[in-house]
Amino acid sequence: MAGMGLLVIGDVVTDVVALHETPVATGTDTAADIVLRPGGSGANTASWAAHLGADARFLTRAGYDTGAWHRAELLLDGVRPHMRMDPDHPTAVVIAMVDARGERSMLTNRGAGGRIGTEDWSDDLLDGVGHLHLSGYTLFAEPGLHLARKALAEAARRGVTISVDPASVGFLHEFGPGRFLRETASAKLIIPNLDEALLLTGEDDAGRAAESLSMTYGAAAVKRGPDGALLARDGRVVATALGTPVEVVDSTGAGDAFAAGFLTALLGGAGDEEALTAGCRAGADAVGLVGGRPRVRRTPGLGSNQLYPIDTD
Numbered sequence: 001m002a003g004m005g006l007l008v009i010g011d012v013v014t015d016v017v018a019l020h021e022t023p024v025a026t027g028t029d030t031a032a033d034i035v036l037r038p039g040g041s042g043a044n045t046a047s048w049a050a051h052l053g054a055d056a057r058f059l060t061r062a063g064y065d066t067g068a069w070h071r072a073e074l075l076l077d078g079v080r081p082h083m084r085m086d087p088d089h090p091t092a093v094v095i096a097m098v099d100a101r102g103e104r105s106m107l108t109n110r111g112a113g114g115r116i117g118t119e120d121w122s123d124d125l126l127d128g129v130g131h132l133h134l135s136g137y138t139l140f141a142e143p144g145l146h147l148a149r150k151a152l153a154e155a156a157r158r159g160v161t162i163s164v165d166p167a168s169v170g171f172l173h174e175f176g177p178g179r180f181l182r183e184t185a186s187a188k189l190i191i192p193n194l195d196e197a198l199l200l201t202g203e204d205d206a207g208r209a210a211e212s213l214s215m216t217y218g219a220a221a222v223k224r225g226p227d228g229a230l231l232a233r234d235g236r237v238v239a240t241a242l243g244t245p246v247e248v249v250d251s252t253g254a255g256d257a258f259a260a261g262f263l264t265a266l267l268g269g270a271g272d273e274e275a276l277t278a279g280c281r282a283g284a285d286a287v288g289l290v291g292g293r294p295r296v297r298r299t300p301g302l303g304s305n306q307l308y309p310i311d312t313d
Contacts, residue, residue, distance in 0.1 A: 005055040005128045010042015010135030011113040012060045012070045013092040021100050037291030038073040042135035044253040044292040048260030050078035051294040061116040063091035084120050086112035102248030117143030136167030156186045163189035166196040188218040191259045197222045211235050223255050229276050241276035244284035253292020258283035
């Protein structure tokens with residue numbers, strides 16, 4: 001029987017965030033403020049959901065190097081982590097270069113996250129869960145694709161509602177838009193950003209893309225950054241929300257926070273427009289922070305510039 005919990009399946013990542021005021025100079029130094037943050041699209045969504053009051057659980061795989069630190073950080077955020085430590089591979093790492101506008105370019109090593117698979121899954125992970133949210137990153141490596149198929153099938157069998165975030169327009173293009181739609185067809189809600197929505201549909205307009213995706217999934221919430229978001233159901237746009245004016249410090253995790261705010265509101269019984277507004281509010285909160293997680297007390301001994309987290313095992 002479905003409960004009220006939210007289970008997120010996705011990646012946990014060590015984010016190295018470099019904020020630079022001037023363009024990166026090739027072949028020489030560029031001054032930057034560089035910090036280490038816990039991240040990962042799935043982990044960020046789970047953390048923001050817990051921060052906003054959801055009973056958030058998170059299935060992931062971390063590496064031998066920083067897994068204990070990541071588990072501690074998730075617990076501090078109020079998340080219930082289900083995390084396998086990979087003995088042979090490091091945790092995924094993203095180097096995010098953030099320019100003066102808050103826009104980011106990323107170098108990504110998926111590490112242990114690219115090896116999450118069916119051995120990480122147990123059907124009892126869905127006990128007490130009312131909604132399953134799948135980060136698209138999970139599908140972009142073969143073991144994760146098999147995990148996603150198993151999790152989606154079991155969630156559908158139990159009557160647990162499902163949403164999916166395409167996660168990365170680059171990886172999505174390589175995977176194939178049509179293939180992505182087929183693999184995630186059991187989801188009843190998709191939460192893409194604008195670029196992902198346009199790629200998945202071939203449309204050139206956010207509204208038409210949302211309407212097209214809602215014909216496949218039933219509902220589509222398209223994130224439009226500072227322009228807000230819109231929601232389509234069954235081929236028709238039914239709600240819109242304006243973006244919240246805010247100073248952008250770092251856009252890392254803004255879409256993850258939106259998904260958390262939107263889903264948490266829906267699970268709490270909010271209507272479509274109220275849920276969209278909650279998502280936009282969470283996204284605006286995220287861009288005012290460095291890194292992709294809500295502002296909480298971080299692990300003692302691991303300051304914002306601590307480069308080598310302490311293994312607490």
